[in-house]
Amino acid sequence: MSSALIIEQALNGLQFGIMLFLMAAGLTLIFGVMGVINLAHGSLYMVGAFACAAVAAYTGSFWLGLVASLIAAAAAGAIVEVTVIRRLYNRDHLDQVLATFALILIFSEGTRWVFGSFPLYLDIPKVLQGAISLPGGAQYQLYRLAIIGAGLVVAIGLYLLIAKTRLGMRIRAGESDREMIGALGVDIASLNTIVFALGAALAGLAGALVGALQSVQVGMGEPVLILAFVVIVIGGIGSIKGALAGAILVGVVDTMGRFVLPQLFTLFMEPSQAATAGAAVASMLIYIVMAFILAVRPKGLFAVNA
Amino acid sequence: MVNRERLVNIVLALILPALAFIASGMGEPFYITLATRIAILALAAVGLNLALGLGGLVSFGHAAFFGIGGYVAGIFATHAFNQIPLLSSPFVIMATNQMPVIWIVSAIVAGLVAFLIGLISLRTSGVYFIMITLAFAQMIYYFAISWPAYGGEDGLSITIRNGFPGVNTLAPLNFFLIAYALLLLALFAFARLRDSRFGAALQATRQNEVRVASIGIRPLRIRLVAFILSGMITAIAGALFADLNRFVGPSMLSWSMSGELIVLIILGGTGRLFGPVAGAILFVLFEFALGGLTEHWQLFLGLILLAVVLFGRGGLVGLLAGKVRHG
Numbered sequence: 001m002s003s004a005l006i007i008e009q010a011l012n013g014l015q016f017g018i019m020l021f022l023m024a025a026g027l028t029l030i031f032g033v034m035g036v037i038n039l040a041h042g043s044l045y046m047v048g049a050f051a052c053a054a055v056a057a058y059t060g061s062f063w064l065g066l067v068a069s070l071i072a073a074a075a076a077g078a079i080v081e082v083t084v085i086r087r088l089y090n091r092d093h094l095d096q097v098l099a100t101f102a103l104i105l106i107f108s109e110g111t112r113w114v115f116g117s118f119p120l121y122l123d124i125p126k127v128l129q130g131a132i133s134l135p136g137g138a139q140y141q142l143y144r145l146a147i148i149g150a151g152l153v154v155a156i157g158l159y160l161l162i163a164k165t166r167l168g169m170r171i172r173a174g175e176s177d178r179e180m181i182g183a184l185g186v187d188i189a190s191l192n193t194i195v196f197a198l199g200a201a202l203a204g205l206a207g208a209l210v211g212a213l214q215s216v217q218v219g220m221g222e223p224v225l226i227l228a229f230v231v232i233v234i235g236g237i238g239s240i241k242g243a244l245a246g247a248i249l250v251g252v253v254d255t256m257g258r259f260v261l262p263q264l265f266t267l268f269m270e271p272s273q274a275a276t277a278g279a280a281v282a283s284m285l286i287y288i289v290m291a292f293i294l295a296v297r298p299k300g301l302f303a304v305n306a
Numbered sequence: 307m308v309n310r311e312r313l314v315n316i317v318l319a320l321i322l323p324a325l326a327f328i329a330s331g332m333g334e335p336f337y338i339t340l341a342t343r344i345a346i347l348a349l350a351a352v353g354l355n356l357a358l359g360l361g362g363l364v365s366f367g368h369a370a371f372f373g374i375g376g377y378v379a380g381i382f383a384t385h386a387f388n389q390i391p392l393l394s395s396p397f398v399i400m401a402t403n404q405m406p407v408i409w410i411v412s413a414i415v416a417g418l419v420a421f422l423i424g425l426i427s428l429r430t431s432g433v434y435f436i437m438i439t440l441a442f443a444q445m446i447y448y449f450a451i452s453w454p455a456y457g458g459e460d461g462l463s464i465t466i467r468n469g470f471p472g473v474n475t476l477a478p479l480n481f482f483l484i485a486y487a488l489l490l491l492a493l494f495a496f497a498r499l500r501d502s503r504f505g506a507a508l509q510a511t512r513q514n515e516v517r518v519a520s521i522g523i524r525p526l527r528i529r530l531v532a533f534i535l536s537g538m539i540t541a542i543a544g545a546l547f548a549d550l551n552r553f554v555g556p557s558m559l560s561w562s563m564s565g566e567l568i569v570l571i572i573l574g575g576t577g578r579l580f581g582p583v584a585g586a587i588l589f590v591l592f593e594f595a596l597g598g599l600t601e602h603w604q605l606f607l608g609l610i611l612l613a614v615v616l617f618g619r620g621g622l623v624g625l626l627a628g629k630v631r632h633g
Contacts, residue, residue: 037433087616093433094364098572099615101565105608113602222561226444229437237433276454283452287445291426294438298429 004138009259015144017251018151022206023228024243026199032238033174033195039100042221043107048073048204049211053120062125073204074197081196112218119215236300257285311627315580326482338478344586345485346546351570351582352492353539359577361532362512366436367443371537373559375412375544380462380554403468409542416541424533447559461555575623584622
């Protein structure tokens with residue numbers, strides 16, 4: 001096990017975590033402001049990926065595709081908020097789960113209808129192709145490094161938006177008391193739509209960025225969605241800081257677990273058994289971590305109202 | 307209203323055997339299988355209804371129990387077929403292909419898993435509970451995929467359907483009757499449980515947890531027992547489902563399976579005794595009727611579901627039999 005390989009895997013974990021953060025940040029914002037659990041967030045991720053792949057294939061430009069993914073996901077989010085989510089604010093969580101589960105069916109089947117069942121492929125833009133050398137002699141894919149950079153920029157931007165702008169002030173006020181800011185004359189309905197569209201755009205961006213690493217296909221969103229749930233459960237629902245910490249923890253633990261455990265198990269098992277046992281345990285590792293964190297802090301690491 | 311709900315229940319209870327016997331008389335085994343599928347899904351949903359309907363515990367992870375039952379049936383069938391012991395050291399345990407044993411083992415394994423999941427997830431509530439149950443079910447899903455001994459991603463085929471003492475389970479009508487009898491048994495147990503002291507306490511924890519605690523009942527313990535029983539019933543349904551399809555795969559453990567089980571209950575009517583039966587009939591008929599019209603039937607299922615959630619409260623039983631009595 002060379003140090004170069006460890007650095008590479010750690011960076012992969014970081015990149016994975018950053019992607020999860022983009023998903024989890026939107027989910028946690030939407031839950032924080034509106035109290036809605038949005039299962040269809042994975043569908044918005046998929047919408048972003050498909051929009052990027054379709055526009056990139058049509059125009060030949062990844063960057064136009066990226067813009068399209070933001071617009072398409074934000075528009076889909078705004079439409080969903082106005083037509084469906086708005087009616088769910090005063091309902092219980094069961095109704096929210098069901099309505100957004102119905103949205104998953106509609107989005108997935110609708111996308112399959114338009115694009116067919118075959119996956120689309122998205123090329124990494126020319127500027128970001130290839131690898132660069134890291135200190136210590138490791139080679140690392142430039143595109144993944146760019147994703148980490150882009151994610152960090154988004155995280156800082158989100159922090160500035162929420163901490164420093166008027167919109168951010170309203171979002172924070174909405175999180176602590178919806179009725180009160182409504183009484184003070186803030187248009188809650190449009191604030192909700194904006195927050196939902198913002199969360200959707202973040203999910204769409206994540207989908208588009210990952211789309212160039214994996215294939216773009218129907219159903220790509222839900223596994224990421226469930227991991228994003230794990231992230232916000234670990235981080236504490238409603239906390240952006242918690243989402244960032246949780247996302248990086250989950251990303252690194254998952255990636256390193258898959259890399260380290262099979263090798264670790266060879267210390268006390270036969271190699272062939274160690275590989276399968278290690279892989280099986282690694283696939284459950286983040287859920288075990290989640291269980292431990294919940295046992296100690298049932299409201300998550302950065303609980304908003306702890 | 308009581309009489310009307312009872313009437314609706316009797317009709318719902320008779321639809322399935324009517325469908326199965328008519329199909330059998332006409333020599334259409336496909337429709338018997340359809341009725342069996344409805345009965346099994348209804349049984350799984352009766353289990354979930356105990357936690358979700360009575361206890362208000364929105365478990366988005368019941369596919370875990372459904373799949374555990376399925377895998378127990380699949381693993382037993384494979385071992386029994388190949389004459390390989392389940393355990394060879396320290397002592398030998400041979401597998402059996404008898405359904406009653408498989409159901410009991412399914413229920414015990416699922417009960418243990420429900421105990422562990424419940425112990426952690428019931429400390430939380432609301433959205434946390436939904437997401438944590440979903441996460442644990444996903445953990446078991448990934449475990450099934452990455453563990454190659456029992457098929458991994460490809461799943462496990464059951465060469466010969468498991469048996470039942472004195473009954474030829476390969477005949478579609480016989481297998482339907484087994485599943486239907488278990489469904490009636492579960493409905494009876496559900497009704498008895500609902501009207502028992504335990505059921506009253508469970509429904510009270512849903513309505514007002516603090517009051518329950520203040521009169522000296524521990525909500526966590528009541529909920530945990532309900533969650534375990536719920537998982538056990540769903541696991542037995544899972545064992546039957548694997549035997550029906552003669553196949554078990556990770557899809558039985560998937561998040562969409564958990565979602566479908568919730569959908570069944572909502573379509574039928576949350577907390578109603580026959581809600582799961584009504585929901586399963588509706589769901590399988592949608593699947594069958596829409597699936598015959600278009601391969602994109604899930605799109606329309608989604609639209610119908612959305613309409614039911616947004617505009618129609620109370621599900622089919624609520625529509626036919628009126629609102630639940632309070633008091």
